[in-house]
Amino acid sequence: MGCMGGPGRPFYASLLDMPALTAEAQRVIEAEAERRIGWGSQAITSGQARLHHALATNDTAAVQQAAAGVREGLLLLESGTAALRAIEAGTAPRQLALTWFRGQLGLPPVEAAPITDGGPWGLSWYHLTSMAFLVAFLVGTLLIQHARMRRVDALVRRLSPAGAALDPAPAPPTAGPATGAADTVPLPTPPASAAPSAAAATAAARRPWSGTLRVAAIFRETPTVKTFRLVEPGGGDVPFTFMPGQFLTVSAELDGKTARRSYTIASSPTQRSHVEVTVKREEQGLISRHLHDRVAVGDAVEVSAPLGVFTFMGEEASIVLIAGGVGITPMMSVARYLTDRSYPCEIFFLYGARRPEEFVFREELEYLQKRHANLYVAATMSRAEGTAWMGATGPISKEFIARSVPEIARRRVHLCGPPPMMEAARAALAELGVPKNQIKTEAFGPARGVAPGTPAPLPPPPPAPSPGPTPAGEAIPRVATAEVRFTKSGKTGALAPDQTVLEAAEAIAVEIEYSCRVGICGACKVRLLEGAVTMEVEEGLPPEEKARGVILACQAKSVGNLSVEA
Structure with missing residues (x-):
């Protein structure tokens, strides 16, 4: 404490x-x-x-x-x-x-x-008798509980179709979280008679809520960023709870196809009557353009929530929030939640944007900083020429971080923003002596691979290559070198080296749930039964699930044959 x-x-x-x-x-x-x-x-x-x-x-x-x-x-x-x-x-x-x-x-x-003669150790006989009774009662209770647990264990083993299957198999040795595309995960085939694991049952019970919310208000934060306030259509509290830093997924039917995109919930969990997502309009973003250009107050939005593990509930002392661009949204949820709870420890909020007019939530952060003495906000602009900006300029650098946060090496750091900004910030934090286990990150950006609902066809092998480079603008055909078998659906499809399991599943109409398509939400987790895969991003996959043979379909690639439970 x-x-x-x-x-x-x-x-x-x-x-x-x-x-x-x-x-x-x-x-x-x-x-x-x-x-x-x-x-x-x-x-x-x-x-x-x-x-x-x-x-x-x-x-x-x-x-x-x-x-x-x-x-x-x-x-x-x-x-x-x-x-x-x-x-x-x-x-x-x-x-x-x-x-x-x-x-x-x-x-x-x-x-x-009662007044009695003193007993041993200076205690009265009344105290000694009471203590002896309590000890006897405790020992008897423990013995009864032990006997009950043994009977329950024996009964479960008798009723199980294969008693040995209930004993957890030792996890295969791994080298820890992946550090790049070279991280290969060999996974054995489980016995066909194995009972479903307790972890799988628990995960199924924790499926996110899905349904319709109504747009109650739309706020323009910057020229390219809007906040959408969503409420329960029938009134009352929103039908799910979330932790600061988690996100929701918006789905929409666009041009006859279902598109999905994940957005961090920017509002505080203490606000039970609504949730807010802050969305930047991207020219290549199907859902972001749909929200900015077509959705109005009163419209219904299909939502799944909550998802994500990039959270902070205030159990630890002091927090450093470093954000770039629209990566500020999870940090705002954390800052709003902590200030709503009158969090007594220090909150350091560092933010970087390209220009002052793109400083999202600037007025609210200034207000919160005035109301909460332990909230410290520092911002820097990459391009401030010709503006009234009087603060720091340039990127979020080692010098900017050291100047803004004293003794940062002993603090927990949350980092979110565009990949280049995050790589530079991670390098700066390492130079400042911040241990890796004190840094929690979440990247965002366009999904890798094909667009949702647009399966990539696998053409037959091309003819012998002709000399000279490929003409400009001509697509290089995707050549399959392996197959992936989906055991639940009973389908088998081709798998190219640069193709993910999720893309291969979409190509042959095998349904796999997904959300972010960048490896951070964990919605596309499936069990790998045979083969080995590489995964570029694994932030949505806990190490213990990876050890049990779970992979992220949106990230898993292979040059060999695979068997997947889907």
């Missing part, structure tokens, strides 16, 4: 050394009590938010963790309040500590305890 520490010191134990309620003792107790009340309230609020999200996603482990956080907050709140009430009554610190300890142990007040 705390920004750089927490209430871990033995507060009530230290009160035993204070026999009298002096002015100094009263000051110390009041300060610690108020501190505990503040952190208790913060822990309860955070725990409630995490509990709400865990219940919405059916994550029982997260429910237990959130409930533990709420209990800890209540304990801190109760201890602080009890201390304030005691010093108001003039209770001596030592008596205050003893009363608190007795209350936590469920022992009666001192005056209610």
Whole structure:
């Protein structure tokens, strides 16, 4: 707990050394009590938010963790309040500590305890008897629970068609997350009788919500960027919960084909009545042009949400948000959420844009910085000539970061923006001594490969090549060198070396869910049964799922034959 520490010191134990309620003792107790009340309230609020999200996603482990956080907050709140009430009554610190300890142990007040002869270790026989009963009760409860678990395990093994299949197989050795296209993932074929894994069942239970939302308002942020506020058509709260930094996927029927595009939710999860996405109009973007040019207030939009793991809930102390261009959207969700919760630690918000008129959310960031003393905003413009911009100029550089964030090597960093900007920022952070495990990134941009719904045909092998270069503008034909077999649909298609599994599936009408098509959302995860693939981007694939044979269809490529569960 705390920004750089927490209430871990033995507060009530230290009160035993204070026999009298002096002015100094009263000051110390009041300060610690108020501190505990503040952190208790913060822990309860955070725990409630995490509990709400865990219940919405059916994550029982997260429910237990959130409930533990709420209990800890209540304990801190109760201890602080009890201390304030005691010093108001003039209770001596030592008596205050003893009363608190007795209350936590469920022992009666001192005056209610029976007067008996002292027992061993200076304890009364009443205390010894109570403690012995509690220990016996605890041991009996543990034995009963152990016996129940053994019976349940034996019953599951008898009912399973193949008991051995329930034992998790050891994960194949991997070299960690991929660092480029050369990262090859060999994956064995699982036994046909293997029961579905618990992880797969959990993932299916956490499918994102899909449905229709209504456009309640449209705000123009810059000449090329608009914010779309979406609400539940029938009124009330939006029908899903999300964490700051997650995104939603917009779908639309355009020219007879279904197009999809993912956009980060820019609004705060604390705003339950609506969600907002901020979209830049791209000339080659089907959905962005559709939203900017055709969608109006009152229109319905098909949405799937939430998705993504680029999140920050405020559990860690201090956060550095570095964004470029429209990559500011996940950072705004985090900043809005943290300021809504009165996050007590430092928030450093660094932003880079090409020109001042393209500074998205400039007025709101200035407002938030005035209202929250622990929010520090620094911006730089690549081109500021001929404008009234008085701030920093140039790209987000090592010098700009070091000047804006003190002691950045000990802070957590979230980074989002165009790929060139992110590569330069990563290099600068490495030079500043920021460990890689403290940097969390999310890239954005146009999807790699063919456009959604436009399968790439695989022509027959070309004739013998003629001397000389390929004429300008003439497409180089895609030549298949392998096959991919889709086991669920029973179809087999050709697979070229530069073609993804998702593109090969679209070419023969095999349905695989997808969203971002750039390897960050994880919507296109499928199980690889035979073969080996390379994946250029794996941000949407947790290492434990990769070890179990899961791949991202939008990124997986191979020069050999594959078998995929789709």
